[in-house]
Amino acid sequence: QQQVKQSPQSLIVQKGGISIINCAYENTAFDYFPWYQQFPGKGPALLIAIRPDVSEKKEGRFTISFNKSAKQFSLHIMDSQPGDSATYFCAAKGRGSTLGRLYFGRGTQLTVWP
């Protein structure tokens, strides 16, 4: 059972456009929602993260929008650049007995055309 569902699987955006990746979860025990960026041949690296008591977090061109009631969160990349071409994973972390354990979405391969 996929704890975190991510869409789309792939995304093609023109340079300067907005990239939007969506994720949904079921488990209300999740208390931390990070996004990871992965380039070919590299390990995932933390891009930006949010906690459920905040509806939006922005860092430069990257914004997370969080809808607690709908159990959904999304990553927006403004002014997308060819250097943003990578695979993006959303994730969720549980509290309590599963403290520290991350559940990942299946990933979105983003291609930004120049």
Added chain:
Amino acid sequence: NAGVTQTPKFRILKIGQSMTLQCTQDMNHNYMYWYRQDPGMGLKLIYYSVGAGITDKGEVPNGYNVSRSTTEDFPLRLELAAPSQTSVYFCASGGGRGTEAFFGQGTRLTVV
């Protein structure tokens, strides 16, 4: 600052062989994890550890074993390699309450 170091980077195993994937971190993190990444499937948790001497199963533990004798090291053991274990393996560590996970560069394993 090395972060999380995995060895080897690449390995080809024959069916039935065994091997250990090494993982070392120098950030004094309590939490460490092993994931496998298959195309289009995201990252699946194999095993994780919340401190030296403590390990627990993740989503896909069958065919693997781990140990955590020190804070720094978290090796993953494959006893009888099978083609289904062909994958890219990532080790990660997270500090404090495990909020941020730092990943190694990965080990690409092929079982033939």
